[in-house]
Amino acid sequence: MIPPGDASGDRNLEAAIGRVLRLGVLTSSACLGAGLVITLASGSTGVAGGLLTAGLVILLATPAARVVVSTITYARERDWLFVALTLTVLAELIASSIAARVFRFH
Numbered sequence: 537m538i539p540p541g542d543a544s545g546d547r548n549l550e551a552a553i554g555r556v557l558r559l560g561v562l563t564s565s566a567c568l569g570a571g572l573v574i575t576l577a578s579g580s581t582g583v584a585g586g587l588l589t590a591g592l593v594i595l596l597a598t599p600a601a602r603v604v605v606s607t608i609t610y611a612r613e614r615d616w617l618f619v620a621l622t623l624t625v626l627a628e629l630i631a632s633s634i635a636a637r638v639f640r641f642h
Contacts, residue, residue, distance in 0.1 A: 552609055
């Protein structure tokens with residue numbers, strides 16, 4: 537466990553979260569941009585629709601990936617309180633996604 541007052545654990549977590557957020561946003565932007573260009577250039581929605589959907593899914597999944605990275609980092613640091621808290625948040629995100637899928641209201 538990292539001793540209190542040691543900022544190296546915080547820096548590691550911030551760096552890991554920064555990488556996940558950058559990767560998610562860049563990948564999402566690339567998919568959305570490519571899908572938009574293909575749609576405007578050809579009017580086709582086949583491949584373009586897949587890219588646009590992938591871009592949105594990646595963008596929506598990025599915050600959940602941040603929670604997963606936080607959980608792993610806290611576990612490596614043996615900070616069990618924060619592991620429990622981030623696992624609770626992750627469980628709530630998963631439950632919300634399942635509930636939204638199962639109980640679609642029209």
